[in-house]
Amino acid sequence: xxxxxxxxxxxxxxxxxxxLGADELQRISSLCHTQHLSSGEVLFQKGDPGNALFGVRxxxxxxxxxxxxxxxxxxxxxxPGDLFGEVAVLDGQERTADATAGEASExxxxxxxxxxxxxxxxxxxxxxxxxxxxxxxxxxxxRMEESVLQPLPVRLARRLCALAEDFGSEVHISQEQLGxxxxxxxxxxxxxxxxxxxxxxxxxxxxxxxxxxLTKLNTIARNE
Amino acid sequence: xxxxxxxxxxxxxxxxxxxLGADELQRISSLCHTQHLSSGEVLFQKGDPGNALFGVRxxxxxxxxxxxxxxxxxxxxxxPGDLFGEVAVLDGQERTADATAGEASExxxxxxxxxxxxxxxxxxxxxxxxxxxxxxxxxxxxRMEESVLQPLPVRLARRLCALAEDFGSEVHISQEQLGxxxxxxxxxxxxxxxxxxxxxxxxxxxxxxxxxxLTKLNTIARNE
DNA sequence: GCCATTATGTGACTTATGACACACTTCCGC
DNA sequence: GCGGAAGTGTGTCATAAGTCACATAATGGC
Numbered sequence: 001x002x003x004x005x006x007x008x009x010x011x012x013x014x015x016x017x018x019x020l021g022a023d024e025l026q027r028i029s030s031l032c033h034t035q036h037l038s039s040g041e042v043l044f045q046k047g048d049p050g051n052a053l054f055g056v057r058x059x060x061x062x063x064x065x066x067x068x069x070x071x072x073x074x075x076x077x078x079x080p081g082d083l084f085g086e087v088a089v090l091d092g093q094e095r096t097a098d099a100t101a102g103e104a105s106e107x108x109x110x111x112x113x114x115x116x117x118x119x120x121x122x123x124x125x126x127x128x129x130x131x132x133x134x135x136x137x138x139x140x141x142x143r144m145e146e147s148v149l150q151p152l153p154v155r156l157a158r159r160l161c162a163l164a165e166d167f168g169s170e171v172h173i174s175q176e177q178l179g180x181x182x183x184x185x186x187x188x189x190x191x192x193x194x195x196x197x198x199x200x201x202x203x204x205x206x207x208x209x210x211x212x213x214l215t216k217l218n219t220i221a222r223n224e
Numbered sequence: 225x226x227x228x229x230x231x232x233x234x235x236x237x238x239x240x241x242x243x244l245g246a247d248e249l250q251r252i253s254s255l256c257h258t259q260h261l262s263s264g265e266v267l268f269q270k271g272d273p274g275n276a277l278f279g280v281r282x283x284x285x286x287x288x289x290x291x292x293x294x295x296x297x298x299x300x301x302x303x304p305g306d307l308f309g310e311v312a313v314l315d316g317q318e319r320t321a322d323a324t325a326g327e328a329s330e331x332x333x334x335x336x337x338x339x340x341x342x343x344x345x346x347x348x349x350x351x352x353x354x355x356x357x358x359x360x361x362x363x364x365x366x367r368m369e370e371s372v373l374q375p376l377p378v379r380l381a382r383r384l385c386a387l388a389e390d391f392g393s394e395v396h397i398s399q400e401q402l403g404x405x406x407x408x409x410x411x412x413x414x415x416x417x418x419x420x421x422x423x424x425x426x427x428x429x430x431x432x433x434x435x436x437x438l439t440k441l442n443t444i445a446r447n448e
Numbered sequence: 449g450c451c452a453t454t455a456t457g458t459g460a461c462t463t464a465t466g467a468c469a470c471a472c473t474t475c476c477g478c
Numbered sequence: 479g480c481g482g483a484a485g486t487g488t489g490t491c492a493t494a495a496g497t498c499a500c501a502t503a504a505t506g507g508c
Contacts, residue, residue, distance in 0.1 A: 137314060
């Protein structure tokens with residue numbers, strides 16, 4: 001499979017591009033480049049202009065942010081097949097976090113200027129993108145309003161299910177970071193996780209959570 | 225002032241269109257129509273296709289949703305100069321609430337089909353719109369994450385300040401509805417409002433809140 | 449291995465807010 | 479004006495979750 005075709009597949013897997021036709025995807029993919037990073041190399045930093053979208057071909061990219069006290073907080077890991085910077089490539093705003101290679105990595109790069117001039121030549125795709133962004137706005141506001149007022153167990157279950165989509169049943173995250181994600185104190189997170197451990201829904205290890213019963217977790221997340 | 229110019233001013237006041245140039249605004253405005261509604265007339269209902277954007281020229285439109293128990297809940301009042309349906313005009317999704325005229329009204333109407341074909345002819349404006357949508361996505365996610373985990377007084381103060389922008393210092397809303405807005409129990413809303421009344425920040429009447437000290441309310445809203 | 453560091457587990461206490469109950473007031477239709 | 483409905487004010491209680499304090503356990507550098 002050619003690089004372009006590989007990139008098209010990655011785009012297709014992202015909700016933002018999922019509804020585009022094969023033809024449109026192919027033309028977008030033809031704009032892409034690749035970039036190699038060695039382990040520890042910085043891809044971009046907070047405040048840099050958002051001048052590209054990236055897809056991970058191999059390796060791992062850590063998305064992290066410097067806390068005020070100097071410690072670093074990992075927000076996300078991007079592995080092969082993951083896409084990030086979809087919004088930045090469109091609006092060119094500053095990056096809101098840092099990205100560094102956790103290991104030697106190869107990335108697909110879609111540059112903002114290339115993508116925008118493509119959209120200018122293809123207004124129908126631009127309108128498609130507009131509709132996708134609108135969906136996202138609607139989806140976001142629904143989710144937020146609905147999700148935020150939920151009790152902690154629900155928020156926690158939702159976050160774990162989301163993480164499971166990226167990592168499978170072994171989620172690699174500290175309870176502290178999980179707390180930041182769901183907007184709760186570490187201790188509260190711990191207590192809830194303990195309760196679930198007693199129910200055999202999951203197991204806990206230092207820096208790791210093993211999800212045994214995603215079905216049950218999903219039920220809690222739905223809060224029916 | 226011509227109708228078109230009037231509509232351009234309304235668009236300009238909306239963050240979604242605020243950054244567009246006078247030239248672009250004028251061309252968009254030339255697509256608009258007007259529509260008259262008598263008091264109580266229905267503009268659209270939940271589930272209708274979102275086929276237009278509306279600007280209020282005169283009168284009042286009530287945005288409301290039917291609760292499960294049959295009672296109606298007013299989500300918002302749109303007065304002269306207000307714009308609604310900005311997202312619907314772009315993505316055409318179903319309306320998520322009902323809109324009825326609270327009094328005899330005249331509206332500016334920008335039809336979806338007209339706007340889309342305009343964007344197709346003017347890809348630069350389409351890209352502009354894409355960027356504005358991206359801003360909105362960023363803004364939304366920042367706001368939400370940040371706002372929702374705030375304590376009730378902060379959420380309440382924020383909502384009151386926002387309402388003050390629409391209504392001035394006399395906000396016409398029941399404490400029950402205010403509770404729905406900020407995701408809190410009516411009683412909790414009442415107790416907080418009582419406290420502020422004692423501090424002379426506001427005064428309470430049946431179905432009405434008189435804001436005396438917006439400065440103080442803003443300080444609370446900022447939660448510094 | 450040893451120590452410093454970081455992550456986790458848990459108890460005790462406090463606080464914000466929701467839930468329920470009920471009194472009182474204002475409004476509106478007849 | 480009467481009566482019911484809707485809105486408001488307040489007390490009491492239960493509970494979820496934050497904070498503080500400290501113990502314990504794993505990890506990594508030397």
